[in-house]
Amino acid sequence: MTGEGRTDVYERLRRLLFLVPFVSRNPGLTVDHVAKELGLSRDALLExxxxxxxxxxxxxxxxxxxxIYVEDDRVYVDLHQRxxxxPRLTAAEGVALAAAAALLKPGQDDxxxxxxxxxxxxxxxxAVTRFREMGKRLDVALEAPSGLATLSQAIVERRVVAFDYLPTSTGQPERRRVQPAELFSHRGQWYLAGFDVARAGERLFRLDRMGPPEVTSETFAPTPHRRATIPGAAESHERVTVRFEPAVAPYVRERFGPEAKALADGRVEVEVPGENxxxxxxxxxxxxxxxxxxxPDWAIRSVAQAAGASLE
Amino acid sequence: MERTERLLDLVALLLDSKEPVSWNELRETFKDDYGVGSTEACERKFERDKAELLELGIPLTFVKGDDERPDGYLVERDAYYLPEVSLTPEELAVLYAAGSAALASGAFPGSQDLAHALRKIGFFSGGPPPAPKVRLELGGVADTRDLPARLDALWSAISSRKSVTLDYWSPRTKEHSHRVVDGYGLALRRGLWTLVGYCHLRQGIRTFHVHRMRKVTVNTAKPRSPDYEVPASFSLDEYVATWPWQHRFHEPLRVDVLLTGELSPLAGTLFPSTPADDPRGSRVTVQATDLDGLVKYVLSLGPAAKVLGPARAVERHHELARAVLAAHPTVKEAP
Structure with missing residues (x-):
């Protein structure tokens, strides 16, 4: 049993009903290629x-x-028996796809x-009724900021995007033109990584500090892009130590795991990057x-000043 | 004969047949499976096989007979085959990007369904299209090892309306409690997955963060019979907070917030409500059921965000700002 009402037979049958037509449509693919397509090991596919x-x-x-047979390590089907x-998408497959799409928050016309x-x-x-019913049981629609689908499309078409951006470092809005390379979410926050045309360098942009992106007609050639990461305390030159009271310590431990250092009085301490x-x-x-x-002292002053200014 | 083999034979037979195949013919054809033992046992075996095929979406239909032919079964070919969906290259690419990002996150419920769906939509295009790089780090917590398995189990349970038992850890009490929950739905908010359902222990609808669960077990008794019904009026969104002030801790309080300077043009992004013009910037009004959640959010936006009213909210804003100030004694700048 794989859980719920589904059996192991269900998964296997679903796989085999795809395997035959897939090989029939793509004859001569290597065993490894077909195995990868089906998410199986080579031995499991041969079985x-x-x-x-x-x-x-x-x-x-x-x-x-x-x-169906293997010849010279390639897979062929001569008789597929109809x-x-x-088979068509099942309701569950449709819901999974629609929910994944909702993660990118599709706009009206995209x-x-x-x-x-x-x-x-x-x-x-x-399956339509069940699709709609199950669709109400999986809700990711409110997670993403708007603009994700537009930006995804701009990445596919390799088009420069323009948007107003409010950097956290200066707080002054700036117009940016960016060759978009990658979209990613980290701890519930969405980022765009890309090449900033005016600054001639790769930059990260938080989507919640970005105005509506405009996809321009300007295209760009593909360039190698390194996987973008959010700098952690370990890579940071400016480390800041933050101590948390016992009331919030368990939540901090959940988020930071072993990086959260337990103190004797129930409080915890973490180090975070201080570049921003x-x-x-x-x-x-x-x-x-x-x-x-x-x-350090400058970080203590900075927090105190911000709190003081909030009272004015 | 192995069950998978028998079911595939059955599909091949019914898909090929122009006429409905009668029960007697099936018994004759699958002698070792449906022809041995009592008629009732054989019928039950066939019913189980039929249910499996229907669950897979195979349009296995019972056709009532007439004077010419007996009752029988067939698979409607038009309804069986995946039709060409005619997705444009852009549509295929973004759909693939979304699906593969969700899969690669390792924390998406129904991952097997999603993987199959992606294979199917790529079928006519000859495989995965070049998709934009989209990456999701779901989970939002440090330890996400068991999250994928838990999400799949919960989604399976919700889909077939089977109860789950779980041990739930509370960061407040720092204890585990044993719960039986009828899952009504799963929601993702701010990178965290939440199960909403009827808790038998608390006798009401409750929310549970999936990362705080241990030992999630789906009721396997009578797998094809649902354990519960989901109330028709149930809506996930009513129980899961999207914004920090939406946790249901007190009666709704209408709070006005002013965003000035650089935050003014971002009002529509930083708050879900439509901003109103104000001579000083943009003003937004929210219904808070967790005032502290709202006040802390406003504080996090910095001095360009202020609570305008009511007085209770303004006072709480000041109280928390003073608490931060008190915790950060003035450190003189080095000369």
Whole structure:
């Protein structure tokens, strides 16, 4: 049993009903290629191919069996026994796809929205009601900021995007033109990584500090892009120590894991990067007194000044 | 005969057949499976097989007979085959980007369904298209080792309406409690997954962070019979806070917030409500059911964000700002 009402047979059957038409449509792919496509190990795929040679339709004459075989490490199907295309999407598959699409928050007129609408139209009629019902049980729609689908499309089409940006470092809005490379979310926050044309360098942009992105007609050639990361305390040159009161310590431990150092009195201490004082002060203020910067002095002053200014 | 093999044979037979295949023909064809033992036992075995195929979305139909032919079963070919969806290259690419990002996050419920769906939509295009780089780090906590398995188990339980038992850790009491929950839905907010459902211990609808669960077990008794119904009026959004002031800790309080300077043009992004013009910047009004959550959020935005009213909210804003100030004694700048 794989959980709920589904059995191991369910998963296997679903895989095999895809495998036959897939090989039939793509003859001569290597065993490793087909295994990867199906998310199987090489040995597991060979086992599945063995099983398929026993499958057919009555009266089980030689021509009634599926004829799938490996030759020179490549997979072929000669007789697919009407398994020429996979079955339609199930309601559960449709919901999973729609929920994943919702993570990118499709807008009214973008490609993601139209793709989901097209897919819903090809669901089997009996699955549509279940698709809609199950869709209400998985909610990720409110997670993403708007603009994600637009930016994804700009990445695909390699188009420069322009937007107003409010950097946390200066607090002054600036117009940016960026060759978008990668979108990613880290701890609930979305970022765009790309090449800032005016600054001639790779930069990270927080989507919640970005105005609506405009996809320009300017295209750019593909360039190697390193996987973007959010700098952690370990890579930081300016480390700041923050101590948390016992009331919030368990939540801090959940988020930071072993990086949160337990203190004897139930409090915990973490080190965070200090390169961005505006982010740091905002984060410490969000704990309303339950987080205290203990060093360095400039960070303590910065938080105190921000708290003081909030009272004016 | 192995069950998977029998079911595949059944699909091949019914997909190929122009006429409905009667129960007697099926018994004759699958002698070792449906032809041995009592008629009732054989029928039950076939019913189980049929249910498995229907669950897979295979349009196995019972056709009532007439004078010419007996009752029988067939698979409607038009309804069986995945039709070409005619997605544009852009549509395919962004859909793939979303799906593969969710899969790669390792923390997305229904991951097997999603993987199959992606294979199917790529079927006519000959494999995965070049997709934009989109990466999701879901989970929002340090320890996400068991999250994928827990999410899949919970989503499976919700899909088939089976109860789950779990041990739930409370950071407040620092203790585990044993719960039986009828899962109504899963929601993702700020990188964290939450299960909403009826808690048998508390006898009401409760929310549970998935990363705080241990030993999640789905009720496997009678797998095809649901354990509960989800109330028709239930809506996930009513129970899961999207913004920090939406936790339901007190009666709704209408609070006005002013955003000035650089924050003014970002008002529509920083708050879900439509901003109103104000001579000083942008003003937003929210219904807070967790005033401290709102005040801390406003504080985090810095001095360009202020609580305008009511007095209770303004006072709490000042109180917390003073608490931060008191915790950070003035350190003189080096000359």
């Amino acid at each position: 599945e191919l063995d099983l398929l040679t026993l499958v057919g339709r009555p009266p089980f004459q030689p021509d009634d069996f599926i004829d 398994l020429s295309a996979p 490609a993601l929205r139209s793709a989901i609408e097209k897919l819903e139209r090809v669901l089997p009629p009996h 004082p505006r982010w740091l002060t905002g984060w410490v203020l969000s704990f309303g007194g339950d987080a205290v910067v203990t060093r």
